[in-house]
Each structure stands twice: as C-alpha cells, then as structure tokens.
Amino acid sequence: MGGFNLHIPDGYLGPATWIVFYAVMIPIWYLAFKSASHKLGPKSVPLLAFLSALSFMVMMFNLPIPDGTTAHIVGAVIIAVLLGPYAATIGLTIALLIQALLFGDGGITAFAANCFNMGVVMPFVGIFIYTAIRVRMGATTRSRVVASMLAAYFGLVTAATMAGFEFGIQPYIAPGYAPYGLDVAIPAMLLTHLLVGIVEAVATGAVVYYVSEHRPDILGLPKLAPRWMEKMLKEDIPVRELGGEPSGEISADG
Amino acid sequence: MKTQKMPRKWLYLLIALIILSPIGILLVWNYGDAWGEWGEVGDWIPKSFWNAPFPDYLSGFESQLAASIGYIISAIIGVVAIILVTYGIGILIANREKKKQSTK
Numbered sequence: 001m002g003g004f005n006l007h008i009p010d011g012y013l014g015p016a017t018w019i020v021f022y023a024v025m026i027p028i029w030y031l032a033f034k035s036a037s038h039k040l041g042p043k044s045v046p047l048l049a050f051l052s053a054l055s056f057m058v059m060m061f062n063l064p065i066p067d068g069t070t071a072h073i074v075g076a077v078i079i080a081v082l083l084g085p086y087a088a089t090i091g092l093t094i095a096l097l098i099q100a101l102l103f104g105d106g107g108i109t110a111f112a113a114n115c116f117n118m119g120v121v122m123p124f125v126g127i128f129i130y131t132a133i134r135v136r137m138g139a140t141t142r143s144r145v146v147a148s149m150l151a152a153y154f155g156l157v158t159a160a161t162m163a164g165f166e167f168g169i170q171p172y173i174a175p176g177y178a179p180y181g182l183d184v185a186i187p188a189m190l191l192t193h194l195l196v197g198i199v200e201a202v203a204t205g206a207v208v209y210y211v212s213e214h215r216p217d218i219l220g221l222p223k224l225a226p227r228w229m230e231k232m233l234k235e236d237i238p239v240r241e242l243g244g245e246p247s248g249e250i251s252a253d254g
Numbered sequence: 255m256k257t258q259k260m261p262r263k264w265l266y267l268l269i270a271l272i273i274l275s276p277i278g279i280l281l282v283w284n285y286g287d288a289w290g291e292w293g294e295v296g297d298w299i300p301k302s303f304w305n306a307p308f309p310d311y312l313s314g315f316e317s318q319l320a321a322s323i324g325y326i327i328s329a330i331i332g333v334v335a336i337i338l339v340t341y342g343i344g345i346l347i348a349n350r351e352k353k354k355q356s357t358k
Contacts, residue, residue, distance in 0.1 A: 011300025037347050045344030046260040050268070052340055053333045057271040060311065060329055061278035062285075070282045090343070098335045103328060104306030179298050 005071040005192065006160060007099065007114055010107030012167045014174025021113040021166075028120055029093065032086040032224065039222040044083060047218065051079045052091035056098065058203060063196060071192045073200040074159070077152040078207045080123035081130055081144075084223030084233060088126075092119030113166055117159045126155030127225075131232050141212040144219075145205045152204035153197040157190065164189030257344050260337070272329040276322035279313050 013021075040048065055075035062070040079088035093115050099105040106114045130151035137143030167178040168185030178185075211218050223233045308331065312324025 009300055010302045010304060033343075036343070037350065040344060040347055042257045042344075042348065045257045045341060046264075048344070049337045049340035050260055050264045053268055053336045054271075056332050056336050057268060057275065057329065060271075060275050060325070060332075062282045064282045064285055068285055070285050072278070091340070094336055094339050094343075098332055098339070100304075100306075102306055102308050102331065102335065103311050104302075104304060104309045105311070107302070108304050178300070 005069070005189075006074065006118060006163055007096070007106030008110040008117075008163060008167060010109050012107070012170065012178040013110050013113060014170055014177045015109075016174060017166060017170070018107075018109045018113055021110075021116050025112040025115055025120075028089060028116075031226065032089040032093075035084075035086045035224045035226075036090060039084070039224050040087070041222065044087070044221050047221070048079070048083055048087055048091055051075070051082065051087075052094050054207075055079065055091060056095040059095070059099070063199060065192050065195060067192070069188075069192065071196045073196060073203055074118050074122060074156060075200075075203065076118055076122040076159075077126035077130070077148060077155045077200075078204050080127045080155075081148050081151070081204075081208060082211060082218055083221060084225040085120075085123040085127045085229070086224035086226070088123030089115070089119040090224070092123075113163075117163045117166070121162050122155040122159035125158045126151035127229070127233070129154055141209060144212045145209045148208040149201040149205040153201040156197045156200045157193050160189040160193035161186060257341065257348060268333055272326060272333060275329045276325050279321055279325055280318060283318065 055078075058075045059072045062072050065071055074092075076088045076092055079091045083091075096106055096111065096114050096118065100108055100111050100114075128151075130147045133147035133150060134143050137146065164185040164187075165182065168180060168182035170178040171181050180188075223230070225233055308328050311328035311332075313321045313328075315321040315324060
C-alpha cells in the first residue's frame with residue numbers, strides 16, 4: 001500500500017533518464033532557492049511550511065480509482081497561486097525528499113524526475129492557466145476560485161501524463177527498467193488523473209476561496225517566480241473589493 | 255523581523271488531516287497499490303536500493319487498526335520534518351540577509 005502513483009520508484013527509470021532529470025533540476029533548484037533568498041520573508045516562511053506540510057498530507061489520502069488502482073492529489077497549484085511557482089518547487093522538493101528518504105515513497109534516483117513533474121510542471125502549467133483566466137475575470141474571489149480550480153486540474157493532469165511519458169519510454173531506451181510502453185503508461189496515468197483532477201480542483205479552489213475571503217493579505221506576499229513572470233503575477237495584489245481603496249498600502253515585504 | 259509562528263488554525267487543520275489520514279489506506283484496503291497491478295508483467299521486479307526507516311508509511315500490517323496507527327505516526331513524523339526543514343531554510347535565508355545588511 002502506498003501512494004506510488006505520481007511518485008516514480010527506483011528501478012523504473014534507466015540511468016540515462018534519471019541523470020537527465022538531475023541535470024535539468026539542478027539549475028531549477030538553484031534559481032528557485034535564489035528567488036527564495038530575495039523573496040521568502042518572515043511572513044512567507046510559516047505559510048510555505050504549512051503548505052508543504054499540507055501537500056504532504058493530501059498525498060497520504062489515497063483515492064480509490066474504479067480500475068482497481070489508487071491515486072492522490074498533490075496541492076502544488078495552491079502553493080504556486082499563493083507564493084509563486086518557485087515556492088511550489090521548493091515546497092514539493094521538501095515534501096518529496098521526506099517521502100523518499102523516510103517513507104520510501106518515490107525513488108532516490110527518480111527524485112529529480114518526481115520533483116520535475118510535481119514541483120515544476122504542475123505549478124508552472126498551473127500558474128499560466130491561473131493568470132490567464134484570472135486577468136480576464138478580474139480581481140474577485142470568484143475569478144480566483146475558478147482560475148485556481150482549472151489550473152489545479154490541468155496542472156495535475158499534465159504532471160501525471162509527463163510521469164507516464166518518462167517511464168513509458170523506458171522499454172525503448174532502457175531494457176530492464178519499467179517494462180510498460182507508452183501505449184500503457186500514458187493512458188493509465190492520464191485517465192486516472194482526469195478523475196483525480198476533480199478532487200485536486202475542489203481542494204485547491206477551497207483553499208483559494210478561504211484565502212481570498214478571509215486572508216486577502218496573503219495574496220499580497222512576494223511571489224517566488226522567474227524574473228520574467230514577475231509582472232504577470234504582480235496583478236494579483238489584493239484589491240479592496242468593498243471600499244475600492246488603492247491596494248498599494250499592503251506592503252509586499254511585510 | 256523575526257520569522258513568524260504558524261497560526262493556530264493552520265496547525266489545527268494539519269492535526270485534523272493527520273487524525274483522518276487512515277482514510278487514505280482504509281478506503282483502498284483491498285486495492286493493489288497504484289503500481290502493484292502493473293508489477294505483474296512477467297517476472298520484472300524494480301530494483302530498489304534504499305531502505306527507508308518507515309517503509310510504506312508504516313502501513314504494512316495485516317490489521318487495519320495497526321496499519322492506521324502506523325499511518326498516523328508516519329503523518330506526524332512527516333509533517334514535523336517538513337515544518338522543521340522549511341523553517342530551517344527560512345532562518346538560513348534570514349540570517350544571510352542580516353549579514354549582508356550589517357556588512358553594508
């Protein structure tokens with residue numbers, strides 16, 4: 001029993017694949033932590049700790065899938081929306097590290113690939129969808145909830161398909177590792193997560209609803225993101241919907 | 255400014271999820287794990303070299319009660335570890351910034 005679904009175990013990816021993912025993740029980790037060194041302030045640390053722990057917890061809830069397997073949600077888009085996509089990269093890296101080291105959930109060799117799928121693909125796909133929709137719908141709770149739900153759904157589905165692709169190519173390039181071809185791996189991961197994505201969307205929408213209604217100050221925290229995304233993300237500063245006051249008074253650095 | 259504490263409400267939500275976590279194994283008790291079904295292709299067994307101290311979140315018991323208790327213990331260990339690591343990173347960053355500012 002274990003939430004292995006999105007967590008690729010050791011022995012599935014051949015060395016060529018998992019080394020490539022370490023090579024891809026090292027610069028991303030560097031950039032994410034560099035962004036954190038500028039933007040992770042005293043107010044953001046408790047939130048990131050909470051959201052990383054929340055992500056760890058939701059991943060423990062294995063959900064039954066009608067085909068007899070199980071899957072779980074991730075929570076990466078919640079972090080991306082509230083603290084920026086690089087914050088999700090850091091949060092998921094921490095959660096996945098603890099899962100791999102302490103609980104054997106997700107491999108050590110596959111660690112970088114898992115971080116890429118859940119900590120990069122999912123939050124970045126999510127934040128693009130979120131921003132695109134939210135900008136069009138305006139700075140309201142409704143807009144944030146709708147945008148975050150769609151972002152979470154497609155973020156999870158893309159991450160799962162990516163994972164399926166990674167072990168699905170193994171039979172062609174690395175005999176002795178995962179024996180399931182793309183024709184098995186991709187449909188299995190995709191179909192499962194088209195279903196689980198609904199739960200991911202509801203959970204994400206609920207957290208974003210709560211924050212938007214009760215803690216709008218959180219939306220004004222600095223976002224950990226690549227430089228070129230900063231302008232795009234800045235627009236989610238809390239707007240006093242009732243009074244229509246300027247939103248600038250909430251200092252970004254706390 | 256000092257790194258802030260986590261609001262009580264957030265902690266209560268984490269505690270509630272920890273207590274409810276056995277749902278995550280009981281709902282799928284007779285299911286194969288996500289990869290289990292696929293593992294039966296020929297005689298292929300993935301090679302693993304890492305012996306985790308709390309394998310499968312301590313849920314590998316015959317009894318549902320023992321598995322649930324193991325799962326809750328794992329959830330507590332995981333949540334505490336993640337909060338400590340994240341605060342550790344936050345404190346490292348804050349100290350570095352302080353040093354930078356004091357040398358300016």
